[in-house]
Amino acid sequence: MADNSVEGLKARYGDRWRWLALATVVTGTMATVLSATVVNVALHDIMVEFGIRQGQVHWLATGFIAAMTATMLASSWLLDHFGVRKTLATAMFLFTLISLAGGFASSPGQLIAARIGQGAMAGLMQPMGMYLVFRIFPRNRRGQAMGIYGMGVILAPALGPVLGGFLVDQLSWRYVMFAPAPVTLVGVLMAWRFLPLPVSRPAPYPFDLPGLALLGFTIALSLDTLNRLQQADGQQAWLVAEVLLAIAILSLFIFRERRIRHPLVNIGLLRKPAFLYACLGAMALGLALFGSTYLTPLFVQTALGFTATEAGLLMLPAGIVLGMVFPLAGRLADKQSARKLVIFGIAVFALSAALFALSDLDLAFGWLALWAVLGRIGIGFMLPALSTGALNPLEAQELGAGSSTLNFMRQLGGAFGVNLVALTIEFGEHSAGMPTINAFHWAWWLVAVFVAVAAVPVWRMRG
Structure with missing residues (x-):
């Protein structure tokens, strides 16, 4: 039987073992974030097939994010009792089974239930990557590692619509549910091979x-x-x-x-100003990431008449640019002020949302793709800096609770962001039961304002 202690992994893979472990959690992260966003280009087809309105179909996104938000706080307890290897492998395996079940759903209720189940497993998986980075990488390499890890968090929303659009147009929206399953199965095998056993475990304590x-x-x-x-x-x-x-x-x-x-949320961490303000910034990042990812394909398909494939291709340049930006942003997070990087990201994303809000029916595809690129550059600068700014001041024993809390705040912002966007669209102008372009303009302004306001607490973040 292979030795998966830290020493055993070093003996087998040398210094590469850290990067192999990081690749494993990136695989799980990409699968979960992909599943969170890939369904967005299928919403229009799902509404047509089941005869439901936008006010109901948004639960496919909101239910996923809400379940993800609640369960991710359990990750700290699971890490302490079972370690990252067992927890991540089990969660990815269950995620695979639920994804397959969702693809065969025969009613909106079954599909929403499957999305909630996916979200619950994704919530257990998401904090694992950040936790692992801050446990196995030295302090002066964490920003670089977070930049690479963040590519999984951000590239998946950018590339997910491309894959989703192809699957919807060429096959069926059901294959959007099937899509993450092969990735998470590979992730199970990688987790068993590359992730370390815990060096030590705290004394058992009850789960809250x-x-x-x-x-x-x-x-x-x-x-x-x-x-x-x-x-x-x-x-x-x-x-x-x-x-x-x-x-x-x-x-x-x-x-x-x-x-x-032994609380579910360590309230004491919120007494540390840098961590508190980073958490508020993380809520804005979640609203920006999930709100815009939900809004963009629905906007261009419903208001501008794009196909699902075109809606997905609109995000492809943003994904390519992110691949270049994230390593740079990660390295800068090791050397520069975290709050300045986050403020820069907020400003760029707010500009992107405002440009979308000003877009009309005659705007060319290329300009819309550029607005999307600007938004993803902004998010790309926010994520690594927020993570290092929040977690570097924490002690080693606080990293599990800190990473799960920070992820929780980002997902909470995402859950409310999607819901607020959906509410704004539903209150806006409608024609023949579908929202008009003016309704989407108001939703884009909402996203821009919420993210811009987040600059206030982030500016007060130190370190």
């Missing part, structure tokens, strides 16, 4: 299942409230009740987390 349930209810109630606002007539009393209940459950969650010995 009540805390996870309270947090899950809070997120679900909040998102359901936003969804119900799309058809608020006659539901005012119910909406007020949901808001009050969500606030009460959130208060109970915070009360519990501050008093138990």
Whole structure:
């Protein structure tokens, strides 16, 4: 049996073992982020096949991100008890099975359930990469490693629509659900071969299942409230009740987390200013990443009449440029001020969203592709700098909780971002049951403003 201790991996692969381990978690990350975004180009076909409106179909994106947001906080406990190797391999295997089941869904409810299941497994997998980078790489190489890891986080949303568009136009939207399965199967084999066994484990401690349930209810109630606002007539009393209940459950969650010995969220980390402000920046990054990735293909297909393949190809130049930007951004994160890099990324992304908001029916494909490139450059500069700025000040024993919390905040921003975008579109002008270009313009302005406002807490981030 192969020795997967750190010493055994070094003996087999030399200094390359760190990069092989990083390639493994990048594979899992790309598969999960790909599945989060590849479905967006299929939304139009799914709406037509099942006869549902945008107000319902957005749950395919929101349900995934919400489930991902809630479960990723369990990763710290799983890492402590089972290690990154077992946890990641198991999550990728279950993700494969759920993806296959989703491809055979015969109703919107079954498809949404499969997307929620995918999101739950993705939430367990996402923090693993950041955790591994900060455990196995020295401090002066973390920015470079995060730049490469970040390529999986950002390239997948850029390349996912290209693959999704081809699958939808040439085969069926169902193959969009099947697409991540081969990647995660390969990831299972890589995890078993290249990931290290834990050097040491803390004494066993109980998992905060009540805390996870309270947090899950809070997120679900909040998102359901936003969804119900799309058809608020006659539901005012119910909406007020949901808001009050969500606030009460959130208060109970915070009360519990501050008093138990092993909380789901380490509230104490939020007392560190650099980490707190980085978390607020991560929420803006999530809103930018997932909100724009949901909005772009729906915008160009519904308002501009593009095919699914054309919508996917629109994002291809952005993916190529990101491949060049991310290593540079990672190296800069090792040498430059994290907050300055993040502010630069925010400014570039806000400019991209504003340009989309000003786009009309006559704008050429090339200009739209350029706006997408600008947006991804902005996100590319934000991610490595936010990660190093947030996690470098933490102690080694805090990295598991820190990485899961930072990822949680990014996904929470994404969940609310997609929902707010969908709400804005639904409130906008419609023609023959479909949103007009003006509705999408308002959604782009919303994204631009939210991301620009995030510059305020990020500027206060030090280190």
